[in-house]
Amino acid sequence: MTKKQIIKKTAKHIKSKLTGEGSGHDWWHVYRVWKNALHIGKHESVDLFVVELAALLHDIADWKFNHGDDNVGPRKAREWLEKSAVDEKVISHVCQIIKDASFKGAGVSTKMKTIEGMVVQDADRLDAIGAIGIGRTFAYGGAKGREMYNPEIKPEKHASFEQYKKNQSHTINHFYEKLLLLKDLMNTKTAKRMARKRHKVMENFLAEFFQEWKGKN
Numbered sequence: 001m002t003k004k005q006i007i008k009k010t011a012k013h014i015k016s017k018l019t020g021e022g023s024g025h026d027w028w029h030v031y032r033v034w035k036n037a038l039h040i041g042k043h044e045s046v047d048l049f050v051v052e053l054a055a056l057l058h059d060i061a062d063w064k065f066n067h068g069d070d071n072v073g074p075r076k077a078r079e080w081l082e083k084s085a086v087d088e089k090v091i092s093h094v095c096q097i098i099k100d101a102s103f104k105g106a107g108v109s110t111k112m113k114t115i116e117g118m119v120v121q122d123a124d125r126l127d128a129i130g131a132i133g134i135g136r137t138f139a140y141g142g143a144k145g146r147e148m149y150n151p152e153i154k155p156e157k158h159a160s161f162e163q164y165k166k167n168q169s170h171t172i173n174h175f176y177e178k179l180l181l182l183k184d185l186m187n188t189k190t191a192k193r194m195a196r197k198r199h200k201v202m203e204n205f206l207a208e209f210f211q212e213w214k215g216k217n
Protein backbone atom coordinates (compact mmCIF):
# COMPACT_ATOMS: atom_id res chain seq x y z
CA MET A 1 0.00 0.00 0.00
CA THR A 2 1.21 3.54 -0.72
CA LYS A 3 1.21 6.17 2.01
CA LYS A 4 -1.75 7.83 0.32
CA GLN A 5 -3.71 4.57 0.39
CA ILE A 6 -2.89 4.00 4.07
CA ILE A 7 -4.14 7.51 4.94
CA LYS A 8 -7.32 6.97 2.95
CA LYS A 9 -7.98 3.59 4.55
CA THR A 10 -7.29 4.98 8.03
CA ALA A 11 -9.68 7.89 7.48
CA LYS A 12 -12.38 5.47 6.36
CA HIS A 13 -11.81 3.25 9.41
CA ILE A 14 -12.01 6.16 11.86
CA LYS A 15 -15.04 7.60 10.10
CA SER A 16 -16.92 4.33 10.50
CA LYS A 17 -15.82 4.03 14.13
CA LEU A 18 -16.60 7.56 15.31
CA THR A 19 -19.56 8.69 13.19
CA GLY A 20 -22.49 9.71 15.35
CA GLU A 21 -20.46 10.03 18.56
CA GLY A 22 -22.35 12.69 20.53
CA SER A 23 -19.85 14.33 22.86
CA GLY A 24 -17.78 16.37 20.39
CA HIS A 25 -15.17 13.66 19.73
CA ASP A 26 -16.91 12.41 16.62
CA TRP A 27 -15.53 11.83 13.12
CA TRP A 28 -15.96 15.48 12.12
CA HIS A 29 -13.74 16.57 15.03
CA VAL A 30 -11.08 14.19 13.72
CA TYR A 31 -11.65 15.47 10.19
CA ARG A 32 -11.10 19.11 11.29
CA VAL A 33 -7.99 18.17 13.30
CA TRP A 34 -6.63 16.32 10.27
CA LYS A 35 -7.21 19.36 7.99
CA ASN A 36 -5.80 21.82 10.55
CA ALA A 37 -2.77 19.58 11.08
CA LEU A 38 -2.12 19.45 7.34
CA HIS A 39 -2.44 23.23 7.10
CA ILE A 40 -0.06 23.85 10.01
CA GLY A 41 2.27 21.05 8.90
CA LYS A 42 2.78 22.62 5.49
CA HIS A 43 4.38 25.64 7.19
CA GLU A 44 6.83 23.48 9.18
CA SER A 45 9.37 20.91 8.11
CA VAL A 46 7.62 17.74 9.19
CA ASP A 47 6.96 14.18 8.11
CA LEU A 48 3.41 14.75 6.88
CA PHE A 49 2.69 11.00 6.86
CA VAL A 50 3.26 10.85 10.63
CA VAL A 51 1.25 14.06 11.14
CA GLU A 52 -1.72 12.78 9.13
CA LEU A 53 -1.78 9.36 10.79
CA ALA A 54 -1.48 10.79 14.30
CA ALA A 55 -4.22 13.36 13.60
CA LEU A 56 -6.54 10.67 12.25
CA LEU A 57 -5.87 8.24 15.11
CA HIS A 58 -5.55 10.69 18.01
CA ASP A 59 -9.07 10.04 19.38
CA ILE A 60 -9.39 6.37 18.42
CA ALA A 61 -10.09 5.67 22.10
CA ASP A 62 -10.15 8.64 24.41
CA TRP A 63 -9.14 8.25 28.10
CA LYS A 64 -12.17 10.40 29.04
CA PHE A 65 -14.40 7.55 27.89
CA ASN A 66 -12.21 4.64 28.96
CA HIS A 67 -12.29 4.99 32.73
CA GLY A 68 -9.27 7.26 32.70
CA ASP A 69 -6.96 4.78 30.95
CA ASP A 70 -4.74 6.81 28.60
CA ASN A 71 -3.04 3.69 27.17
CA VAL A 72 -6.09 2.47 25.25
CA GLY A 73 -5.64 4.99 22.41
CA PRO A 74 -2.01 4.21 21.60
CA ARG A 75 -2.73 0.46 21.87
CA LYS A 76 -5.65 0.59 19.43
CA ALA A 77 -3.70 2.83 17.04
CA ARG A 78 -0.79 0.34 17.11
CA GLU A 79 -3.08 -2.61 16.33
CA TRP A 80 -4.51 -0.73 13.35
CA LEU A 81 -1.14 0.41 11.97
CA GLU A 82 0.44 -3.03 12.35
CA LYS A 83 -2.46 -4.50 10.41
CA SER A 84 -1.82 -1.91 7.71
CA ALA A 85 1.90 -2.90 7.54
CA VAL A 86 3.21 0.55 8.50
CA ASP A 87 6.93 0.80 9.46
CA GLU A 88 7.68 0.26 13.14
CA LYS A 89 9.44 3.64 13.32
CA VAL A 90 6.31 5.43 12.13
CA ILE A 91 4.06 3.36 14.43
CA SER A 92 6.02 4.16 17.58
CA HIS A 93 6.20 7.86 16.65
CA VAL A 94 2.43 8.03 16.02
CA CYS A 95 1.63 6.19 19.28
CA GLN A 96 3.93 8.46 21.26
CA ILE A 97 2.11 11.50 19.86
CA ILE A 98 -1.33 10.07 20.73
CA LYS A 99 -0.17 9.37 24.28
CA ASP A 100 1.32 12.82 24.83
CA ALA A 101 -1.18 15.00 22.95
CA SER A 102 -4.16 15.17 25.27
CA PHE A 103 -4.70 17.97 27.78
CA LYS A 104 -4.34 16.71 31.34
CA GLY A 105 -5.09 19.79 33.45
CA ALA A 106 -3.84 23.37 33.70
CA GLY A 107 -0.96 22.55 36.02
CA VAL A 108 0.22 19.45 34.11
CA SER A 109 2.88 19.91 31.48
CA THR A 110 2.28 18.08 28.20
CA LYS A 111 5.31 19.01 26.14
CA MET A 112 5.48 17.24 22.81
CA LYS A 113 8.77 15.55 21.93
CA THR A 114 8.79 16.11 18.15
CA ILE A 115 7.65 18.80 15.72
CA GLU A 116 5.10 16.33 14.26
CA GLY A 117 3.63 15.95 17.75
CA MET A 118 3.54 19.72 18.21
CA VAL A 119 1.60 20.14 14.98
CA VAL A 120 -1.01 17.51 15.92
CA GLN A 121 -1.38 18.89 19.44
CA ASP A 122 -1.88 22.40 18.04
CA ALA A 123 -4.48 21.16 15.55
CA ASP A 124 -6.40 19.31 18.28
CA ARG A 125 -6.28 22.34 20.57
CA LEU A 126 -7.49 24.68 17.82
CA ASP A 127 -10.60 22.54 17.50
CA ALA A 128 -11.29 23.04 21.22
CA ILE A 129 -11.49 26.83 20.92
CA GLY A 130 -13.38 29.41 18.88
CA ALA A 131 -16.94 28.92 17.65
CA ILE A 132 -16.45 25.19 17.19
CA GLY A 133 -14.86 24.91 20.60
CA ILE A 134 -17.88 26.57 22.20
CA GLY A 135 -20.23 24.14 20.44
CA ARG A 136 -18.14 21.12 21.38
CA THR A 137 -17.79 22.18 25.01
CA PHE A 138 -21.54 22.34 25.54
CA ALA A 139 -22.02 19.06 23.66
CA TYR A 140 -19.43 17.40 25.92
CA GLY A 141 -20.99 18.88 29.08
CA GLY A 142 -24.41 17.63 27.98
CA ALA A 143 -23.07 14.14 27.24
CA LYS A 144 -21.63 14.09 30.77
CA GLY A 145 -24.87 15.39 32.33
CA ARG A 146 -23.23 18.56 33.61
CA GLU A 147 -24.88 21.86 34.44
CA MET A 148 -24.40 24.55 31.79
CA TYR A 149 -23.47 27.12 34.42
CA ASN A 150 -23.74 27.51 38.18
CA PRO A 151 -22.46 30.85 39.53
CA GLU A 152 -21.92 29.29 42.97
CA ILE A 153 -19.20 26.96 41.69
CA LYS A 154 -15.94 28.75 40.85
CA PRO A 155 -13.31 27.43 38.41
CA GLU A 156 -10.21 25.58 39.66
CA LYS A 157 -6.81 25.07 38.05
CA HIS A 158 -6.10 21.37 38.35
CA ALA A 159 -2.62 20.66 39.59
CA SER A 160 -2.61 17.01 38.58
CA PHE A 161 -4.06 14.78 35.88
CA GLU A 162 -5.89 12.78 38.59
CA GLN A 163 -7.68 15.91 39.79
CA TYR A 164 -8.54 17.02 36.26
CA LYS A 165 -10.05 13.60 35.41
CA LYS A 166 -12.32 13.72 38.46
CA ASN A 167 -13.57 17.22 37.62
CA GLN A 168 -17.37 17.38 37.59
CA SER A 169 -18.00 21.10 37.45
CA HIS A 170 -20.26 23.02 35.06
CA THR A 171 -19.48 23.79 31.44
CA ILE A 172 -18.69 27.50 31.80
CA ASN A 173 -15.88 26.61 34.24
CA HIS A 174 -14.32 24.53 31.49
CA PHE A 175 -13.56 27.76 29.62
CA TYR A 176 -11.51 29.00 32.59
CA GLU A 177 -9.95 25.64 33.44
CA LYS A 178 -8.86 24.83 29.92
CA LEU A 179 -10.11 26.65 26.84
CA LEU A 180 -8.90 30.18 27.61
CA LEU A 181 -5.45 28.78 28.47
CA LEU A 182 -4.90 27.11 25.13
CA LYS A 183 -3.94 30.21 23.11
CA ASP A 184 -0.69 30.53 25.09
CA LEU A 185 0.08 26.83 24.82
CA MET A 186 0.27 26.65 21.02
CA ASN A 187 3.60 25.34 19.74
CA THR A 188 3.77 26.67 16.18
CA LYS A 189 3.55 30.16 14.70
CA THR A 190 0.67 29.25 12.39
CA ALA A 191 -1.42 27.84 15.23
CA LYS A 192 -0.65 30.85 17.44
CA ARG A 193 -2.05 33.13 14.77
CA MET A 194 -5.17 31.00 14.30
CA ALA A 195 -5.67 30.74 18.06
CA ARG A 196 -5.71 34.51 18.59
CA LYS A 197 -8.83 34.92 16.48
CA ARG A 198 -10.59 31.93 18.05
CA HIS A 199 -9.72 33.15 21.54
CA LYS A 200 -11.43 36.48 20.84
CA VAL A 201 -14.60 34.64 19.74
CA MET A 202 -14.73 32.90 23.14
CA GLU A 203 -14.09 36.09 25.09
CA ASN A 204 -16.92 37.82 23.24
CA PHE A 205 -19.20 34.84 23.81
CA LEU A 206 -18.50 34.78 27.57
CA ALA A 207 -19.00 38.54 27.95
CA GLU A 208 -22.36 38.24 26.21
CA PHE A 209 -23.29 35.13 28.25
CA PHE A 210 -22.75 36.92 31.58
CA GLN A 211 -24.59 40.02 30.41
CA GLU A 212 -27.61 37.92 29.52
CA TRP A 213 -27.30 35.93 32.76
CA LYS A 214 -27.61 39.13 34.75
CA GLY A 215 -30.59 40.20 32.65
CA LYS A 216 -28.80 43.31 31.46
CA ASN A 217 -29.60 43.02 27.78
Ligand code: NI
Pocket residue numbers: 025029033058059124
Ligand atom coordinates in the same frame (compact mmCIF):
# COMPACT_ATOMS: atom_id res chain seq x y z
NI1 NI B 1 -9.25 15.38 19.78
